[in-house]
Amino acid sequence: MRNENIYQSIMPAVYIAADNIYSPIGTTTAQNFERVKQGISGIKKYNDSALSDEPVHVSVFNYNESVVDKEFINSKFESLLIASVKDALTIADIDATDEKTILIVSSTKGNISLLETDPAAPDLKDRIALHTSAKKVAGHFGFVNQPLVVSNACISGIMAILTGARLLQSGQYENAVVVGADVISKFVLSGFQSFQAISSEPCKPFDENRTGITLGEGAATMILSTNAKYAGRIKVLGGAVSNDANHISAPSRTGKELSDAIERTLTMAGLVSDDIDLVSAHGTATSYNDEMEAKAIALAGLSIVPANSLKGYYGHTLGAAGLIESIISIQSLKQNVILPTLGFEKIGVSSPVSICTELTPKRLKTCLKTASGFGGCNAAVVFSK
C-alpha cells in the first residue's frame, strides 16, 4: 500500500530559493525568459567540421565569446557549471561552505568532448569522469560535502531536482544546489545523426512535419531549500520516475509508463489532473517521442491543459534540459504567461494535446514538467506557487 497522502503532510516543503539559466540566448534566468518571450531561439545553422561533416542546426555558444576560462583550469563543461552556480548562489544568498548544503550535478556526457580535442592526455579517464568535474566545481565554491552526480540520460535534470528534494525532506541537508550542463560536440551530434534523429531544420515539436531533434548546449541551476525564510517561493511538490521495460532506445508504444509517473507525481503532490495549469513537455520533435508523450498526457487526463515544448528555443540540452525547461516554466508561473511552442504549426500526434501556439496570459498556479530518455526512463515533477 502506498502512503503518499501521509507524505505530503509530514514532509517539509521544498522551496526554490534561486535559479539561473546560462545558455546561448542569455546568462541569467531573467534574460533567458525575456528573450524566449520575444521568440528568440539559440538555434542556428552551423557549417563547422569540428561539429559535423554536414551543415547542422544546433544551439551552441558562440565561439568568439567562449565560456572557457583563460587559464584552461576548467573545461568548457566545468566552466558552464561554475558560471551558472555562481549566479544562482549570489541570488539565493546561500553559503556553499555550510555543511547543510549539498551540490548535485546532472549531465549525460560531461567532458566527453575531450576524447576529440585531447585524446592523448595521460589522465584522460579521470578528466572525463563526471565525479572529477563535480569535485572541481565543489572545490571552486568550497562545498564541504561530497557532490552527487546524476547521469540518467535525458531525465537527468528532473531526477537531480527530485534527488535534491528528497535529500532535503529526509532532513539530511537544508539546501541543495542542483546544476546541470551538457556540451554539444561531434561525439553526441554524430551519434544522434547515426540514428537519423537530427532534424534538417530547427526542430518542430508535436508538429505534423517534425523530422527529429535539434541539439543544444547550456547549463542551469536550481537552488532548493527547506529554510523557512524562502516560504512564499515556488515549491517542488513531488515527482516520480518510471521505466518502460520495453526498449533501450525507442519509447513506449502506449505512453502508459510516463502516464504512471505523472499520476504518481500528482498523488504525491496531493493534486488531481484538473489542478495542473501548464504541462512543460519533453517534446523532442522525434516522431516516436512526441507520439508517446501525447498518449501519456491523454492517459493522465491532461489533454485540455495548455502544453508546450521549449526545444525550439534551446534545442535538446540533454542533462541540462530538465533544469532549463523547469526554470523557464517556473518563470511562466511567476509571470502568469504561457509560452508558445516555437516550431509548432499543426498538430501531428494521434492523441489530443493542447499545444500552446502564442504567448498567452493566464493565471497559473501549478506546472507539471515531464521528460523521457534512452534506457526507457520517464520522469515527472510538479511545481506550484
Next chain:
Amino acid sequence: MYINNNITFRCTISKNVIYKNEVPVFEDRGADVPSFLLSAYQFLEVTYPKFYKMDNLSKLAWLAAEVLLKGTDIKSYKPEEVGLILTNANASLDSDLKYMESVSDIPSPALFVYTLPNIMTGEICIRNNFKGEDAFFIFEKFDAAFIETYVNNLLNNGILEACICGWVDVLGDDYKAVLFLVEKKEKANSVQFSKKNLNSIFDNLIIDKI
C-alpha cells in the same frame, strides 16, 4: 519511524568469479572480459538473444542481475514496485571509447546507444519487466552511505517495495559488479541493509583471499 530493510540476496562478479550470497557459483580464470562474460552467459543456460548485442557494461550488469534474482520471488511484486539504483565511476567510458573509434569511419548507432550508463538499467528492466523508479549516480568509489540513505528513502516512503542497487563498472580489463536485492521482509539468508554490511559485501575481503 525507522524501518529496517534487508539485503535478501547479493551477487558479486569480480576477477572472473561470480558469487551468489558470498558463495562462488562460477569461475573462468584467465579469460579476457568479453570471453568471461560469454562463458558466464553460457553457464546460466538461458536463451536471451539480446545479450549478444549488449556492450560489456550491460552484459556485466545483466549477468549480475540474473544471478542475483535466480530463486527469488521477485515476480511476486508488481512491475512498478521494483526499481534499480545503480552507481559506478566510469559511466559508459568503455563504450564511449569504442564509439569514438567508429566516428572517424561510420558512426555506429549500435555502439552509440550504449554510451549512457543507465542503458544497463534499461536492459535489466526489459528482461524482468521492472517499471519502478530507476536512477544512475556516478561516484569515484562505492558509496555505501549514499546507497543506504537513498534506497531506505525509496522503500520507507512507499516509492518502491523492492530495490536492486549497487555498483557496476567496466573500463578495459577492469570490471566489478556488486548488486544487492533490498526488500522490506527478512529472508533465509538476509542481512540487515546497512552501510556496514554493504561495505563488507562490496569489499568481500575473505572471498578475495581465495
